Amino acid sequence: MIEVKDIYKSFGENQVLKGISAEFKPGVTTLIIGGSGSGKTTLMKNMVGLHEPDSGKVLYDGRDFTSMNTHERIPIRKEIGMLFQGSALFDSMTVEKNIRFPLDMFTEQSKAEKLDRINFVLERVNLAGKNKLYPTELSGGMKKRVGIARAIAMNPKYLFCDEPNSGLDPKSSIMIDELIKEITEEYNITTAVVTHDMNSVMGIGDHIIFLHQGKKWWEGSNKEITSTDNQELNDFVFATKLMETLLKK
Numbered sequence: 001m002i003e004v005k006d007i008y009k010s011f012g013e014n015q016v017l018k019g020i021s022a023e024f025k026p027g028v029t030t031l032i033i034g035g036s037g038s039g040k041t042t043l044m045k046n047m048v049g050l051h052e053p054d055s056g057k058v059l060y061d062g063r064d065f066t067s068m069n070t071h072e073r074i075p076i077r078k079e080i081g082m083l084f085q086g087s088a089l090f091d092s093m094t095v096e097k098n099i100r101f102p103l104d105m106f107t108e109q110s111k112a113e114k115l116d117r118i119n120f121v122l123e124r125v126n127l128a129g130k131n132k133l134y135p136t137e138l139s140g141g142m143k144k145r146v147g148i149a150r151a152i153a154m155n156p157k158y159l160f161c162d163e164p165n166s167g168l169d170p171k172s173s174i175m176i177d178e179l180i181k182e183i184t185e186e187y188n189i190t191t192a193v194v195t196h197d198m199n200s201v202m203g204i205g206d207h208i209i210f211l212h213q214g215k216k217w218w219e220g221s222n223k224e225i226t227s228t229d230n231q232e233l234n235d236f237v238f239a240t241k242l243m244e245t246l247l248k249k
């Protein structure tokens with residue numbers, strides 16, 4: 001479990017996170033939603049150490065990550081998989097080399113062991129045999145799947161995904177969502193997903209955290225989200241759906 005405890009974060013005068021507390025449980029995909037600029041990505045960056053909170057703590061299964069120095073954080077970092085916006089694959093490397101990258105960085109595995117792991121994760125994301133292709137030869141959805149394969153290559157306990165559906169058509173989006181949810185449940189991963197996408201919310205939102213004005217404004221499941229009387233959340237859900245409908249026309 002990841003526990004976020006009373007996190008505050010400002011950039012100059014701009015107070016972005018104003019006392020956020022939340023729990024992220026193993027085997028559950030927790031979605032972080034909210035309007036543009038509400039602090040979703042900032043929260044995630046504070047959780048993984050890409051930003052340091054001004055105050056508050058992040059605990060990984062009871063281990064106080066925030067108080068650790070860079071060296072002390074290494075064991076936890078090895079347990080974290082990340083899927084960034086736009087997949088962030090290295091274009092000059094084949095699919096296989098992209099996935100091997102964290103294994104080279106963080107493990108002492110033999111070449112054969114690494115190849116076994118690469119083939120295993122490629123198969124898991126339905127890309128068996130695509131080892132020698134370059135990212136430029138893949139569709140957007142395939143790139144995301146390679147990104148997921150790389151994120152799970154290290155067998156992570158914690159998985160962070162920032163807008164995993166950005167730039168994908170609806171069908172590919174659903175595939176990526178389902179893959180993230182399946183992997184989370186299969187390997188009991190503690191997964192946090194930042195998303196704008198109401199389809200994702202309805203599809204995989206077992207647990208949803210809604211940020212508004214720097215605070216955790218609402219928390220619940222996708223079943224509860226449709227019947228909430230929280231005005232700001234209703235505005236967000238309605239605006240997103242309306243936008244989608246308008247964009248499709």
Ligand SMILES: Nc1ncnc2c1ncn2[C@@H]1O[C@H](COP(=O)(O)OP(=O)(O)OP(=O)(O)O)[C@@H](O)[C@H]1O
Pocket residue numbers: 011014016034035036037038039040041042043196
């Ligand atoms: N490194 C930074 N330096 C200064 N300001 C920042 C930095 N990162 C984020 N901000 C500010 O913090 C606020 C929240 O940004 P953040 O990216 O967390 O929002 P978000 O909810 O993820 O938005 P979006 O949905 O548009 O991606 C914004 O006002 C942004 O300008």
